Amino acid sequence: xxxxxxxxxxxxxxxxLQQALSGHTLHVLTHHEVDITDAxxxxxxxxxxxxxxxxxxxAYTKVDDCETQQELALRSNGLAPGILAVAAKQxxxxxxxxxxxxxxxxxxxxxxxxxxxxxxxxxYYGQTKLAGEQAIRAAGLKEYYIxxxxxxxxxHGINFVDTMLTLAKTKSQLQVVNDQHGSxxxxxxxxxxxxxxxxxxxxxxxxHLTNTGDCTWYEFATEIFRQAKLPVRVExxxxxxxxxxxxxxxxxxxxxxxxxxxxxxxxxLADYLSTVxx
Ligand SMILES: NC(=O)c1ccc[n+]([C@@H]2O[C@H](COP(=O)([O-])OP(=O)(O)OC[C@H]3O[C@@H](n4cnc5c(N)ncnc54)[C@H](OP(=O)(O)O)[C@@H]3O)[C@@H](O)[C@H]2O)c1
Numbered sequence: 001x002x003x004x005x006x007x008x009x010x011x012x013x014x015x016x017l018q019q020a021l022s023g024h025t026l027h028v029l030t031h032h033e034v035d036i037t038d039a040x041x042x043x044x045x046x047x048x049x050x051x052x053x054x055x056x057x058x059a060y061t062k063v064d065d066c067e068t069q070q071e072l073a074l075r076s077n078g079l080a081p082g083i084l085a086v087a088a089k090q091x092x093x094x095x096x097x098x099x100x101x102x103x104x105x106x107x108x109x110x111x112x113x114x115x116x117x118x119x120x121x122x123x124y125y126g127q128t129k130l131a132g133e134q135a136i137r138a139a140g141l142k143e144y145y146i147x148x149x150x151x152x153x154x155x156h157g158i159n160f161v162d163t164m165l166t167l168a169k170t171k172s173q174l175q176v177v178n179d180q181h182g183s184x185x186x187x188x189x190x191x192x193x194x195x196x197x198x199x200x201x202x203x204x205x206x207x208h209l210t211n212t213g214d215c216t217w218y219e220f221a222t223e224i225f226r227q228a229k230l231p232v233r234v235e236x237x238x239x240x241x242x243x244x245x246x247x248x249x250x251x252x253x254x255x256x257x258x259x260x261x262x263x264x265x266x267x268x269l270a271d272y273l274s275t276v277x278x
Contacts, residue, residue: 006029020192079131
C-alpha cells in the first residue's frame with residue numbers, strides 16, 4: 001500500500017481515479033484546496049502528506065476556451081506540471097501526469113507511438129499540454145510517468161457520450177463530423193490501468209493508454225445510439241461544417257507499444273451506458 005496525493009480530484013478522470021486507487025492511502029485535493037499553479041501550496045501539501053506518488057489529473061481542459069484564455073491555459077497546463085515535477089523531486093516522490101493526443105499534429109493516419117517526437121500541435125490546448133511535458137523533463141526529475149490519453153468520457157464530466165444521449169431526447173437526426181479519428185476512452189478503464197504505475201515497478205517515461213481501436217466522431221455517435229437503442233439518424237459531415245475556435249487534429253490515434261492493451265472501445269462504451277441508463 002502506497003501513500004498517494006491526487007491533484008484535480010474533482011475532475012472527470014480524478015473521480016474515476018479516486019475509486020480505482022481506494023486500496024491505497026489516497027489524499028484527494030480539489031482545485032479549491034490546492035491550485036497546482038501555486039508552488040508554495042503544492043510544497044505545503046507534499047510536506048504534510050509525504051506521498052510516495054503525486055498524481056496530477058488537474059488541467060485546464062476547455063479546448064476551445066484555451067484559444068482565448070491563453071495565459072490561464074499556459075499556467076495550468078504548461079507551467080504547473082513543472083512546479084509539480086520540481087516538488088516531486090524535492091520531496092522524493094514519483095510523479096504520474098496525464099497528457100493528451102493533442103500534443104501531436106494529427107497528420108499520421110497510422111497513429112503515434114510513445115517514441116514519436118511531438119511535432120506541431122494544431123491548437124493552443126495541445127501546445128500548452130506539450131509545454132507541460134517539456135517542463136516535467138526540464139525539472140530533472142527521473143521518477144515520472146507521463147500517460148497520454150484521448151477522447152475521455154465517464155461519470156462526473158462533460159463528455160461526448162452524455163452530449164449525444166442528451167441530444168437524443170430532442171432530436172431524431174444529427175450531423176456529426178467524420179474526418180477526425182481517435183480512440184474513445186472510458187475513464188474507469190484508464191483509472192484502473194493507472195494502478196499498475198503505482199503497484200508495479202514499470203520503467204519511467206511516456207506511456208500511451210486508450211481503449212483499443214479507433215473511429216471518427218460520426219462512428220462513435222452511431223455506436224452510442226446503436227447500443228443505447230435510440231432512434232437517432234446520424235449523418236456524417238466534415239469539420240468545416242462545424243467550425244470551432246480550436247482546430248482539432250485529423251488523426252490522433254495513440255499507439256500503446258508498452259503495456260497490456262485496454263479492452264476495445266465498444267466494450268467499454270457498453271459498460272458506461274449500462275451505468276447511465278440503469
Ligand atoms: N477529457 C478528455 O477528453 C481528455 C483527453 C486527453 C487527455 N486528457 C487529460 O486528462 C486529464 C484529466 O482530464 P479530465 O477530462 O478529467 O478534466 P476535467 O474533468 O476538466 O478535470 C480537471 C480538473 O482539474 C481541476 N483544475 C483545473 N485547473 C486547476 C489548477 N490550477 N489547480 C488545481 N486543479 C485544477 C479542475 O477544477 P475546476 O473545474 O474547479 O477548475 C477539474 O477538477 C487532463 O490532464 C487532461 O488534459 C483529457
